[in-house]
Amino acid sequence: MIDVPRLMVLRAAAARGSLSAAARLLKITPSAVSQQVAALERQVGVPLVERRTTGITLTAPGRALVATADVIAAELAKAERHIADIAEGTRGRLTVATFASAGQRLLPQAVSALAADRPDAEVTVLEYEPFDAVPKLRRGEADLAVVYHFGAPRPPDDWGVGESLRYVRLRRDPVRVVLPADHPLAGQRTIAFTDLADERWVQGWADVGQLLDHYAAVAGFTPQVACYASDYLFMQSVVAAGMGVALVPTVALAGPAGEVVARRLDPEPVRQVGALYPIGRWHSPLTEELLARLRATVAD
Template identity: 40%
Template sequence: MIDVRRMQILRAVVGSGSVTAAAARLGYTPSAVSQQVATLEKEAGIALLERVGRGVRPTAAGLLLTEHAAAIGRQVAEAETALADLREGRTGRLSVRYFATVGAPLVAPALARLRRDRPGVRVELRLTGSSDPLPEVARGEADLALVVRPHEGSVDGVRLEHLLDDPYRAVLPKGHPLATRRVVDLAELADEPWVRSEWPGPCLDAVVDACAAAGFRPDFVVDSEDYATAQGFVAAGLGIGMIPLTGLRSPHPGVVVRKVRRPEPVRAVHAAVRDTAPDTPALRGLLDALRDAAVQ
């Protein structure tokens, strides 16, 4: 097998025109350079240099290896540059999972900042819907996911970093007896029919747990898969709803939105990353951008 390092020594000899000049350029002794070239000739099975006066010139085989050594040198230099770009966060690829209601307030401004600060970083963005993205993060199939969980910390090898608390609001049909109130006690909604606007999971748990603390369990009479549809059911008078503030960016004209207290249901939004994930500049930059977006 031909040694790549010796090929570069041959390239230096050919480029310098003599063993002595190449040795000075490389910081070796002339005898060490001669030995390396002799070993390379044995590996190649053919003469690589011929003497011309006080110098040397490459044979056809020597010229061939010199050309390949130059190509390898360029590829190594390109690899080193690409590695430095990746190490410094100038390039890279991130796979991100998110749920719909944090898209506009968190994900969009965070990605806009990341694109501005690190334009060479590519982001694969995927909406999770009702699926739990934590297993994907744990397996390394996603670099970061936005999730709703009660507490920050570590769960099954995934680190949760708190971004924001998203309070729920009561959504009432216009004309409802409580619509004239600015703030509604949660217990006042105990006897109402409810429109469920959440998939079973942490988001719905935040509402059900708050209702339990107020002394009742909501009577869900209509199921909905999204907040816009839920508002339509509420506007039609089929029940009242409970929707987080980030899901009320476009309230239905047929509903009123009121604060809730005693207690106020709140869902906690976290960024989830693998515990063992490398602390790359790209991932760190995205986390910083998400934190800044959360406080806007």
């Protein structure tokens, strides 16, 4: 059987990128870390790390073992919390990761409903984008995550759905174009992307920015960007000021009343909203309870 303490040493070295950094984290000598990794390599019969002057790089077997170590560490963290609940007489704790607009518009009603039925429950909500929320689930630092992705209903392959995480679709979240209220196109119910070729844009970061670039390219133009922003409320305020137009998912629409309008697009981009939670290991019954309330209150 693989030695678990040695496995955790390898995990620390992988997380810190070097044996010496792992030694500082674990409060042991670099020599001891090196010996533990070498002993683990002898045990499994293959190299697990490539040693370089600047640190270490995991081999494919090393990555596989670190992934297993992450699962073990997550299980231990869950067990510690479960034992603490029993020792403290607490009936339930739940940590939820969510992206900002879901935290503002979708999650509160479900959490409120849970709190009404389970006043003993301790719910902690953390704001994280999906690229941060998914690793937190894997490490056992969250019990449930409300996440999004753009495009087809199927979640991204790199989330590991079906392997260590389960995905539950909650709703479609169509993306609208937000315009100043006095914009020439504001009177139309649906606006073609091709009609926006000459506009200046308030462009979002990461996936949102890529969404605009993709649909603009399909429509045959390159966006003229007046402002970059990562906050939808800020983007809508900039639109109200007349600096440009913006793509905003329906759930995040909260522009200044009377100053902006949101219109359907042709073709229509869609943001998919769902929930993720770990499978294959113990999780709080509150996870299922909150998920049921989310499906009842926000599903389309």
